[in-house]
Amino acid sequence: MTDPRDEIDVETRSQLLEAALELADLCAETTASIVGSGFEVSLKADESLVTTADVETERVFRARVAERFPHMGILGEELGDSDPDSDYRWIIDPIDGTAEFARHVPLYGCIIGLHYRQRPLVGVIDHRAMHLRCHGAYGLGAFANGERVRIDDWPSGRAADSARVGMPSRASFLKPTEAGRVFSAIVDAYPNFRAYHTCYAHTLAVIGGLDAAMEWDTPLWDLGATQVLIEEAGGRYHCMREIDIPGKGRHYAAVFGKPAVVSDIARIAGEVI
Amino acid sequence: MTDPRDEIDVETRSQLLEAALELADLCAETTASIVGSGFEVSLKADESLVTTADVETERVFRARVAERFPHMGILGEELGDSDPDSDYRWIIDPIDGTAEFARHVPLYGCIIGLHYRQRPLVGVIDHRAMHLRCHGAYGLGAFANGERVRIDDWPSGRAADSARVGMPSRASFLKPTEAGRVFSAIVDAYPNFRAYHTCYAHTLAVIGGLDAAMEWDTPLWDLGATQVLIEEAGGRYHCMREIDIPGKGRHYAAVFGKPAVVSDIARIAGEVI
Numbered sequence: 001m002t003d004p005r006d007e008i009d010v011e012t013r014s015q016l017l018e019a020a021l022e023l024a025d026l027c028a029e030t031t032a033s034i035v036g037s038g039f040e041v042s043l044k045a046d047e048s049l050v051t052t053a054d055v056e057t058e059r060v061f062r063a064r065v066a067e068r069f070p071h072m073g074i075l076g077e078e079l080g081d082s083d084p085d086s087d088y089r090w091i092i093d094p095i096d097g098t099a100e101f102a103r104h105v106p107l108y109g110c111i112i113g114l115h116y117r118q119r120p121l122v123g124v125i126d127h128r129a130m131h132l133r134c135h136g137a138y139g140l141g142a143f144a145n146g147e148r149v150r151i152d153d154w155p156s157g158r159a160a161d162s163a164r165v166g167m168p169s170r171a172s173f174l175k176p177t178e179a180g181r182v183f184s185a186i187v188d189a190y191p192n193f194r195a196y197h198t199c200y201a202h203t204l205a206v207i208g209g210l211d212a213a214m215e216w217d218t219p220l221w222d223l224g225a226t227q228v229l230i231e232e233a234g235g236r237y238h239c240m241r242e243i244d245i246p247g248k249g250r251h252y253a254a255v256f257g258k259p260a261v262v263s264d265i266a267r268i269a270g271e272v273i
Numbered sequence: 274m275t276d277p278r279d280e281i282d283v284e285t286r287s288q289l290l291e292a293a294l295e296l297a298d299l300c301a302e303t304t305a306s307i308v309g310s311g312f313e314v315s316l317k318a319d320e321s322l323v324t325t326a327d328v329e330t331e332r333v334f335r336a337r338v339a340e341r342f343p344h345m346g347i348l349g350e351e352l353g354d355s356d357p358d359s360d361y362r363w364i365i366d367p368i369d370g371t372a373e374f375a376r377h378v379p380l381y382g383c384i385i386g387l388h389y390r391q392r393p394l395v396g397v398i399d400h401r402a403m404h405l406r407c408h409g410a411y412g413l414g415a416f417a418n419g420e421r422v423r424i425d426d427w428p429s430g431r432a433a434d435s436a437r438v439g440m441p442s443r444a445s446f447l448k449p450t451e452a453g454r455v456f457s458a459i460v461d462a463y464p465n466f467r468a469y470h471t472c473y474a475h476t477l478a479v480i481g482g483l484d485a486a487m488e489w490d491t492p493l494w495d496l497g498a499t500q501v502l503i504e505e506a507g508g509r510y511h512c513m514r515e516i517d518i519p520g521k522g523r524h525y526a527a528v529f530g531k532p533a534v535v536s537d538i539a540r541i542a543g544e545v546i
Contacts, residue, residue, distance in 0.1 A: 187443045195467050
């Protein structure tokens with residue numbers, strides 16, 4: 001089985017990573033300028049929050065991509081899916097953790113991914129307010145603020161229940177159908193969990209602040225950068241399921257981090273669903 | 274019923290608050306210098322983590338208090354309880370969130386309280402790595418990075434289940450006897466919770482990043498600054514229970530933040546225990 005990403009030479013991947021980092025700078029500047037001048041918060045149809053900063057950041061991102069890469073598709077949280085069948089597809093969540101952002105909690109982040117034929121090629125998670133950015137690209141490694149990062153495995157023989165696992169809050173498990181059973185089973189097994197409710201958990205799984213983290217039935221833009229960052233750091237990313245939620249499209253449940261912890265959480269979730 | 278804190282004039286309270294802020298500076302400098310030169314991590318008898326930074330920070334704090342306020346008692350997480358019957362009692366957790374600190378997750382904090390006749394007089398929570406400090410004193414208000422903060426109540430008529438509540442991780446509920454029942458009841462009612470596992474949750478309850486937060490059966494040094502900060506910001510602090518845990522001394526369960534959310538969580542916990 002060949003990986004379609006191997007069709008892209010290293011030089012091109014490196015240039016696309018540079019482009020993603022420039023786009024992350026552009027998004028950070030746009031969000032910051034809106035923070036400086038004040039923003040409005042409103043409720044979306046699905047009752048999640050959106051601010052003028054989310055929409056404007058994604059708009060600026062899309063305009064720049066359209067200019068530089070007119071043949072590539074774009075999927076964004078706020079402004080939809082354009083050209084979804086193109087080989088290259090940029091994926092953006094301009095402000096992941098809008099509820100944190102709106103309350104001035106700095107754990108939110110901008111997520112940028114570039115996928116090639118459904119496979120993650122480049123990823124950036126930028127926590128502007130924390131001065132923390134992870135980036136990576138297929139075959140080129142994963143980095144935190146420019147320093148290479150590597151994920152160790154969980155030591156065999158050490159009790160799993162002391163592992164630190166980043167969980168979505170229980171609310172995330174209630175949105176579709178699980179009624180909290182998956183949540184309960186995992187926090188029973190991993191009581192030393194954390195719930196940040198933003199992509200800060202993904203970042204911590206990449207840089208070693210958590211042993212693993214997970215999302216449950218979430219849209220692709222929440223996970224657009226995570227797989228390539230985790231895998232390039234030497235960790236494991238495992239998709240537990242894909243489901244189509246009526247009116248919301250395809251959603252994903254994934255766990256990622258130290259391979260042994262990822263396998264164990266996937267097993268627990270598999271027994272419950 | 275008179276409050277013993279009214280015995281202390283405003284000028285004296287103000288001086289004691291200044292002293293607490295100087296002590297917080299001293300602790301931050303001590304911790305930072307140890308971070309710079311490297312620190313060791315080890316397990317305590319209760320299997321929680323301690324680093325050389327925790328111990329050295331508390332040692333420096335105690336030495337300064339003994340020099341400036343030789344008649345006052347000191348309770349610290351790492352180095353015990355001296356003169357517990359004195360009217361004035363300094364309370365310190367030099368690094369709350371040692372596990373976060375050891376993994377370079379910046380959400381840890383230094384907690385400093387000064388209590389007078391068992392009542393909280395002065396409180397400081399300092400998140401050195403996040404450049405965020407809350408301080409307050411009885412009758413003098415609560416502040417975040419020098420700006421006055423005020424806690425609004427939860428709007429009546431708005432569904433409580435969207436409130437953001439800071440929870441300890443489930444592990445905290447398992448230490449003594451509760452077997453997770455309290456945890457489950459509260460996250461059922463407040464699925465939109467966060468779990469930071471450090472005093473960052475207390476800080477967010479003070480500055481409006483969370484609607485309420487709680488601790489379950491935790492030592493006094495984890496709560497040494499919280500009550501005065503919450504109350505001076507206009508919120509409610511409610512002690513749900515005090516218990517003596519063999520070999521560990523007195524522990525406290527408390528909930529604090531917006532009055533309506535605090536009352537509701539206290540009710541839920543009361544029905545379970």
